[in-house]
Amino acid sequence: MALPTLTPEQRAEALAKAAEARKARSALLADIKDGKQSIATVLGKAKEDKTIGKTKVAALLKAVPGIGAVKVAALLEQAGIDPDRRAAGLGDRQKAALLDALG
Template sequence: MALPPLSPEQRRAALDKATAARKVRAEVRDALKHGRMSLADVLASDSEAIRKMPVRTLLESLPDIGKVRAQKLIAEIGISDSRRIQGLGIQQRVRLLERFASQS
């Protein structure tokens, strides 16, 4: 299914929205990395930009967690590789919060 062509104004608006979402996600990742925000704060967020962040990216943003450890945690908790924050189930959220309770 082909997307309808966008007018220059619609294209600019879409690009601006995408840029704003990337900026919000970058700020959240930085806040997580430096301890200014907790995992619970991110999971409870109403922001559409944050809710669309992949769980793997979220975990990689936590202090002392890299790509390999994030992948192991995702597999251990039973989260799909492509899952986004908004798609997490209640039990998956609980397991994530329990796993990082000492760091929150």
Template sequence: MALPDLTPQERAAALEKATRARRRRAEVKAALKNKDLMLSDVLKLAEDDEALAKMKVVSLLESLPRVGVHTAAVIMEEVRIAPSRRVRGLGPVQRDELIRRFG
């Protein structure tokens, strides 16, 4: 699939939007790591925030204190979350289980 031809203004706007999304995700991940936010707060915010909704669940879990790559993989397998799943794609049972485990 070929990428659409963008005008310089459209390209600049797309780059700016991507930069804002990366910054927003980084802010939220830092807040999780510092225990300023809980996982349930982030899941609630993701309902209205496009940048958070598109974040991968594994990245979100790895941002939690005391959860590394291995622990996140184990949790995702136990809760039956695909490695490519994004926050928006979590089912209600998966969301409830993650909230039960991490608050």
């Protein structure tokens, strides 16, 4: 299936929308890093908030202070979560397992 041909106006609108989404995601990760939002709160809002829902779980976990890439990989494996899973795609058991693993 070929991609649709966009007019210059549609393309500009899509680029602006993508930039806005990246900015919102960046602000979310900064809030987690600064401790303004907890990972439990963020995961709880994943189904309603489009920005959180489309963010990968691994990126959310890496934003938590003191957790690096190796620890994130271990947490995801322990909780049975695919590394490419997005926050909105987590089931209740996966969320609970992840939060238990975080302590």
